[in-house]
Amino acid sequence: MKSNTNDTLMQQANSPPSSNVQDPQLPRVSVIMPAYNARAFVAESIHSVLNQDYPNIELILVDDGSNDGTPEFAEQLDRRVRVLRQKNAGPAAARNRGLAAATGEFMAFLDADDVWLPRKVSLQVEYLQTHPEVGVVFGGELRWYAQADGSFAAPPTPLRQDEPLRLVAQHSGWIYTELLLDSVIHIITAMVRRTVVETVGGLDESLRVGEDYDFWLRVSRQYRIDELDRSLAYYRKHASSTTQVPRKENCEYTVLQNNITRYGLAGPDNIPVPSHALQARCFRLCFNHGHFHYHAGDPQVAQMAFGNALRHKALKPKAWVYWLLSKLKRGGARGNVNLT
Numbered sequence: 082m083k084s085n086t087n088d089t090l091m092q093q094a095n096s097p098p099s100s101n102v103q104d105p106q107l108p109r110v111s112v113i114m115p116a117y118n119a120r121a122f123v124a125e126s127i128h129s130v131l132n133q134d135y136p137n138i139e140l141i142l143v144d145d146g147s148n149d150g151t152p153e154f155a156e157q158l159d160r161r162v163r164v165l166r167q168k169n170a171g172p173a174a175a176r177n178r179g180l181a182a183a184t185g186e187f188m189a190f191l192d193a194d195d196v197w198l199p200r201k202v203s204l205q206v207e208y209l210q211t212h213p214e215v216g217v218v219f220g221g222e223l224r225w226y227a228q229a230d231g232s233f234a235a236p237p238t239p240l241r242q243d244e245p246l247r248l249v250a251q252h253s254g255w256i257y258t259e260l261l262l263d264s265v266i267h268i269i270t271a272m273v274r275r276t277v278v279e280t281v282g283g284l285d286e287s288l289r290v291g292e293d294y295d296f297w298l299r300v301s302r303q304y305r306i307d308e309l310d311r312s313l314a315y316y317r318k319h320a321s322s323t324t325q326v327p328r329k330e331n332c333e334y335t336v337l338q339n340n341i342t343r344y345g346l347a348g349p350d351n352i353p354v355p356s357h358a359l360q361a362r363c364f365r366l367c368f369n370h371g372h373f374h375y376h377a378g379d380p381q382v383a384q385m386a387f388g389n390a391l392r393h394k395a396l397k398p399k400a401w402v403y404w405l406l407s408k409l410k411r412g413g414a415r416g417n418v419n420l421t
Contacts, residue, residue, distance in 0.1 A: 107135070107136065107137050107206065108137065108185070108186035108187060108206065108210075109137045109138070109139055109184060109185035109186055109187070110135065110137065110138050110139070110185050110186075110187045110188075110189055110202055110206060110272070111139045111141060111179075111180075111183030111184060111185030111187070111188050111189070112130050112138060112139065112140045112141065112189050112190070112191060113141055113143065113175075113176050113179030113180060113183065113188065113189070113190050113191075114126065114127075114130070114140065114141065114142045114143065114179070114190075114191050114192070114193050115143050115145055115172045115175035115176055115179070115190075115192060115193065116142055116143065116144050116145065116147060116151050116152070116155070116175075116192075116193035117144070117145040117146065117147055117151070117169065117172075117175075117193075118147045118148065118149045118151060119147070119149075119151050119192075119193035119194050120147075120149045120150055120151045120154050121194075122193060122194035122317065123142075123151055123154065123155055123158075123193045123194070124154075124158055125196055126191055126192070126193050126194060126195060126196055127140065127142070127155065127158055127159060127162055129191070129196040129197040129198075130191060130197060131159060131161055131162075132199075133197065133199070133200070133201065133202040133203065134199065134200055134202075134203050135202040135203045135206060138202065139163070139183065139184060139185055140161060140162050140163065141163045141165060141179045141182055141183060142155050142162055142163070142164050142165070142193065143164075143165045143166075143167065143175040143176070143178045143179045144164060144165065144166045144167070144175075145167060145169050145170060145171065145172070145174070145175045146167065146168050146169030146170070151193070152164045152166055163182075165178055165179065165182060170286065171286065171288075171289045171292075172192075172284075172289075172292065173283075173284040173285060173286045173287075173288055173289075173292035174286045176190060176283070176284050176292075177283040177284055177286060180278055180283055181283075183275075185275065186274070186275050187205075187206060187209060187272050187273065187274060187275065188272070188273045188274075188275060188278060189202065189205070189271065189272045189273070190268045190269055190271065191269050191314070192268075192269055194317045194319075195269050195314055195315060195316050195317055196225075196236070196314060196315040196317075197269075197313065197314050197315075198239060198242075198312060198313055198314060198315070201220075201270075201313045201314065202272075204246065204309065204311070204313075205218050205220075205272040205309070205313075206272070208307070208309065209272065209274065212307065214305055215304070215305045215306070215307050216273065216274050216276075216277040216300060216303070216304025216305060216306060217266075217271055217272070217273050217274070217277060217297075217300060217304060217306040217307070218271070218272050218306070218307050218308075218309060219266050219267070219270045219271040219272070219306070219307075219308055219309070219313075220270045220308060220309040220310075220311045220312065220313035220314075221267075221270065221308075221310075221311065221312045221313065222267045222269060222270050222312065222313065222314045222315070222316040223236065223237050223239060223312050223314070223315050223316065224237075224315075224316050224318050225237065225315045225316060225317050225318065226318045226319075227317070227318065227319035231319060233317065233319075236315045237315075239312040240312070241310075241311070242311070242312070246309055246310065246311055247309075247310045248307055248308060248309065248310060249308040249309070249310045252265050252306075252307075252308040253305075253306070253307040253308050254305055254306075254307070254350075255301070255305060255348045255349050255350040255352075256301050256306050256348070257298065257301040257302060257344070257347075257348035257349065258346075258347070258348045258352060258353065258354040260294075260297055260298050260301055261298075261337065261340075261341065261346070261354045261359060261362070262354060262358055262359065262362050263362070264294045264297070264333060265308070266293070266297045266306070266308075267314070267316060268293040269314045269316060270313040270314050271297075273300075277300055277303075277304055280303060281296070281299050281300050281303060281304075282299070283296075284296050288332060288336070289328075289332070290328060290332040290333075291332035291333045291335070291336045294333060294336050294337075295336045295339075295340065298336070298340045298344075299340075301348070302344055302348075302349060303349070327373060327374055327377055327378030327379065327382075329379065329382050331366060331367065331370040331386060331389075333366055334363065334366040334367060334370065334389075337362075337363070337366065338363075346359070360393045360394060361393075361394070363390075363393040364390050364393040364394040364397070364400075367386050367387070367389040367390035367393065368386070368387065368390040368397075368400055368403075370382075370386040371383045371384070371385075371386030371387040371390060371400075371403060371404075371407065372403065374386060375403060375406065375407055375410070380407045380408075380410040380411045381407075381411050383403070383407040383410075384404055384407035384408050384411060387400050387401075387403045387404035387407060388404060391404065
């Protein structure tokens with residue numbers, strides 16, 4: 082059952098930190114930062130961690146085979162950054178390497194091109210300390226889009242940062258079924274108890290995309306997860322983002338189907354996901370994968386994706402049209418038809 086708690090949870094975000102936040106005996110927070118050719122952005126990411134108002138932070142940057150000097154730059158930037166190096170193996174392997182080296186009671190993640198907002202750490206530590214039944218706490222992210230030349234102007238201004246902090250009830254509690262319908266947890270906004278990682282295990286290194294979604298689904302089978310109604314991080318969107326690269330496998334769809342096979346359609350609270358909502362979710366994942374490949378990838382992959390979409394919702398004329406266009410495109414037909 083989802084949490085219906087919507088009381089004021091903590092102080093207002095812009096108020097001075099409570100006195101215990103300055104206590105050096107507070108539990109350690111280990112921050113895992115996977116990095117790959119991130120020299121252009123990593124300084125801002127590091128500063129957003131080390132400038133938090135929480136005094137007991139361990140920052141572990143795991144360089145995933147960069148060739149632009151990212152790890153050397155990070156080491157010179159601040160002596161508090163612990164740098165680990167590995168051959169390129171993907172973000173899941175980098176995060177697992179960091180988790181294995183971490184010593185904190187709480188774990189948090191930040192990619193080397195993203196930025197935390199102030200008080201992110203202290204708010205989440207305070208919440209987990211006062212809610213021992215919760216295994217993970219996360220929040221919202223603000224998307225920070227690159228300009229046409231690839232540079233970034235000033236980030237968007239977060240809203241409601243001075244309001245009392247509350248929960249998003251829909252995404253709080255036993256949220257396995259909610260996760261089946263939407264990958265609502267962005268890893269850069271989450272804080273996890275060490276015991277959760279020890280129980281559930283790390284991220285699946287066979288997945289180059291969607292490994293965090295798979296992790297949250299596994300966690301949601303055993304632990305309550307709460308969402309704070311507060312933006313906690315800036316998430317950069319640019320052409321080099323992993324999600325902008327066409328991949329043959331529909332990773333999020335594959336993760337979803339694998340977890341349904343493993344765990345079924347009901348959460349630990351025995352509430353099943355509505356069938357019509359799940360079918361709509363599967364249709365969207367397949368259709369969007371096909372649409373991406375039709376315009377920027379492989380038409381054969383696009384045709385297969387639209388075919389999978391139609392297995393979930395057969396009475397969708399647009400999907401039938403795109404399936405036919407993809408087939409024609411595979412055969413050498415010229416031009417892109419945009420039906421959106």
